[in-house]
Amino acid sequence: xxxxxxxxxxxxxxxxxxxxxxxxxxxxxxxxxxxxxxxxxxxxxxxxxxxxxxxxxxxxxxxxxxxxxxxxxxxxxxxxxxxxxxxxxxxxxxxxxxxxxxxxxxxxxxxxxxxxxxxxxxxxxxxxxxxxxxxxxxxxxxxxxxxxxx
Amino acid sequence: xxxxxxxxxxxxxxxxxxxxxxxxxxxxxxxxxxxxxxxxxxxxxxxxxxxxxxxxxxxxxxxxxxxxxxxxxxxxxxxxxxxxxxxxxxxxxxxxxxxxxxxxxxxxxxxxxxxxxxxxxxxxxxxxxxxxxxxxxxxxxxxxxxxxxx
Amino acid sequence: xxxxxxxxxxxxxxxxxxxxxxxxxxxxxxxxxxxxxxxxxxxxxxxxxxxxxxxxxxxxxxxxxxxxxxxxxxxxxxxxxxxxxxxxxxxxxxxxxxxxxxxxxxxxxxxxxxxxxxxxxxxxxxxxxxxxxxxxxxxxxxxxxxxxxx
Amino acid sequence: xxxxxxxxxxxxxxxxxxxxxxxxxxxxxxxxxxxxxxxxxxxxxxxxxxxxxxxxxxxxxxxxxxxxxxxxxxxxxxxxxxxxxxxxxxxxxxxxxxxxxxxxxxxxxxxxxxxxxxxxxxxxxxxxxxxxxxxxxxxxxxxxxxxxxx
Numbered sequence: 001x002x003x004x005x006x007x008x009x010x011x012x013x014x015x016x017x018x019x020x021x022x023x024x025x026x027x028x029x030x031x032x033x034x035x036x037x038x039x040x041x042x043x044x045x046x047x048x049x050x051x052x053x054x055x056x057x058x059x060x061x062x063x064x065x066x067x068x069x070x071x072x073x074x075x076x077x078x079x080x081x082x083x084x085x086x087x088x089x090x091x092x093x094x095x096x097x098x099x100x101x102x103x104x105x106x107x108x109x110x111x112x113x114x115x116x117x118x119x120x121x122x123x124x125x126x127x128x129x130x131x132x133x134x135x136x137x138x139x140x141x142x143x144x145x146x147x148x149x150x
Numbered sequence: 151x152x153x154x155x156x157x158x159x160x161x162x163x164x165x166x167x168x169x170x171x172x173x174x175x176x177x178x179x180x181x182x183x184x185x186x187x188x189x190x191x192x193x194x195x196x197x198x199x200x201x202x203x204x205x206x207x208x209x210x211x212x213x214x215x216x217x218x219x220x221x222x223x224x225x226x227x228x229x230x231x232x233x234x235x236x237x238x239x240x241x242x243x244x245x246x247x248x249x250x251x252x253x254x255x256x257x258x259x260x261x262x263x264x265x266x267x268x269x270x271x272x273x274x275x276x277x278x279x280x281x282x283x284x285x286x287x288x289x290x291x292x293x294x295x296x297x298x299x300x
Numbered sequence: 301x302x303x304x305x306x307x308x309x310x311x312x313x314x315x316x317x318x319x320x321x322x323x324x325x326x327x328x329x330x331x332x333x334x335x336x337x338x339x340x341x342x343x344x345x346x347x348x349x350x351x352x353x354x355x356x357x358x359x360x361x362x363x364x365x366x367x368x369x370x371x372x373x374x375x376x377x378x379x380x381x382x383x384x385x386x387x388x389x390x391x392x393x394x395x396x397x398x399x400x401x402x403x404x405x406x407x408x409x410x411x412x413x414x415x416x417x418x419x420x421x422x423x424x425x426x427x428x429x430x431x432x433x434x435x436x437x438x439x440x441x442x443x444x445x446x447x448x449x450x
Numbered sequence: 451x452x453x454x455x456x457x458x459x460x461x462x463x464x465x466x467x468x469x470x471x472x473x474x475x476x477x478x479x480x481x482x483x484x485x486x487x488x489x490x491x492x493x494x495x496x497x498x499x500x501x502x503x504x505x506x507x508x509x510x511x512x513x514x515x516x517x518x519x520x521x522x523x524x525x526x527x528x529x530x531x532x533x534x535x536x537x538x539x540x541x542x543x544x545x546x547x548x549x550x551x552x553x554x555x556x557x558x559x560x561x562x563x564x565x566x567x568x569x570x571x572x573x574x575x576x577x578x579x580x581x582x583x584x585x586x587x588x589x590x591x592x593x594x595x596x597x598x599x600x
Contacts, residue, residue: 013336013346014173014329018166018222018497020573024509025164025482028475029314036313040373046313047372047468059474063513069575072168072347073340123470163486163496164479168347170423174359175332178325179464186463190523196463197318197522209324213363219425222497223490273320275369314473318466318522325464372468
């Protein structure tokens with residue numbers, strides 16, 4: 001069963017800041033890029049309108065350690081690993097590897113935790129179990145893979 | 151009746167890019183900042199959920215001429231003028247004036263045109279007249295004020 | 301000689317707004333995505349540090365007409381055409397075509413005009429001719445291609 | 451000596467996403483808003499070009515726990531506390547309190563850790579002690595204030 005996924009992405013001009021590097025807030029957007037590509041690769045979307053009420057996955061925690069910067073036009077690999085699968089939530093480890101111009105692993109390492117919720121018509125959310133069609137498809141990555149070298 | 155509005159805003163780090171200036175896409179966000187503050191000043195919101203179906207104001211056109219850049223921590227005045235009021239749409243002129251560190255008028259000049267729509271439950275939009283409570287409150291600015299000096 | 305370029309891109313969650321559609325400011329970012337991919341396809345970058353002083357391409361004008369919205373996970377083709385090549389500036393037409401879920405041409409059409417500048421050490425810019433290595437590689441698109449059907 | 455700072459900010463349309471709430475990546479931008487306003491309140495900037503080489507404060511860690519969402523036009527107070535002052539780094543706790551429409555404390559709580567670096571002309575960074583003019587002005591907040599109620 002899948003427990004990891006990778007996509008690459010080239011850093012865009014609008015993602016940089018005056019320090020000449022990718023603004024740190026964009027690393028959190030990149031986390032979402034790979035999370036959502038992972039779900040799509042399994043035939044799902046982070047927006048599940050086919051349920052009534054619809055399901056969604058609000059973020060309850062996100063963190064990132066920034067070791068080295070990314071620059072304009074760098075090619076970066078976003079590497080997602082399933083860190084924890086619970087009945088109502090998923091936690092991902094997301095590792096940032098530079099592919100071009102010169103390879104560098106784990107220049108940043110993040111955690112993203114999302115909770116499955118039912119979205120009521122009045123706008124409120126309520127935690128609910130992950131849909132079986134998703135939970136049955138994924139598993140937690142082996143601990144050895146989740147250990148990030150210094 | 152009101153035909154103009156002004157807000158000031160300090161440039162944030164995340165709004166700059168590697169050229170050391172505010173990324174041009176953020177000028178369009180600033181346009182929205184002053185548009186929505188203008189509506190709020192009149193007791194309205196750009197999201198009108200009190201109607202059934204709700205009204206909204208999707209953008210149908212936006213343009214901007216960039217004459218001089220904005221830098222980190224500059225204080226900028228966003229100056230909105232009502233350029234045109236039509237039955238179903240509004241067009242604003244938005245002028246960017248630097249207030250600090252040294253004043254500079256019209257460093258950028260934009261146009262924002264929005265259409266009033268009814269938002270149906272299936273996600274489609276349909277143009278509809280501006281609500282009277284809004285249309286009756288605003289008027290087009292005098293032509294002389296809309297002429298931007300070179 | 302090249303006068304057009306196309307890239308595709310899938311709409312990301314963070315690019316949407318509460319109206320459920322791509323926020324209009326992101327269309328300007330998408331314009332940059334295809335402009336910069338176009339330059340890369342020709343062996344160039346929008347950041348030309350190999351010159352002394354370095355060259356850059358600040359935006360002096362950008363506009364967009366929004367006809368239909370883009371939604372989360374839509375696949376969009378960004379289609380760039382060279383609209384005008386002048387000694388010191390380039391103007392692009394950028395057309396947005398939905399590829400998935402169902403094709404729709406020209407749901408938005410933009411213009412982006414950039415000026416070639418020398419970037420001095422004190423942060424000021426000065427307009428300068430396009431480098432020959434770039435100007436000689438591109439040409440203006442035929443007028444027929446630049447006519448956008450209603 | 452100061453160990454906390456507060457600014458308020460109204461949620462903008464472009465900061466929301468299709469779930470109708472502020473996109474989580476923007477909480478990290480809000481953290482920067484209050485950090486930089488805090489430095490400005492002390493007469494400093496996060497960009498210290500008066501030193502040679504210039505000093506900067508790249509982010510080495512940021513995390514956030516999201517308990518309740520923010521919505522369009524909510525007024526939010528960004529409340530910064532100095533969590534840790536080390537010779538070469540600063541760690542802030544940033545708490546998000548809703549002020550309008552109805553008050554709610556600690557709807558999100560973040561941590562932001564920055565390192566003081568010298569920025570060399572070749573683009574590399576090197577950790578360096580906080581400038582005395584800044585370090586002498588601030589102190590760590592009392593532990594009791596840093597304890598966030600559940």
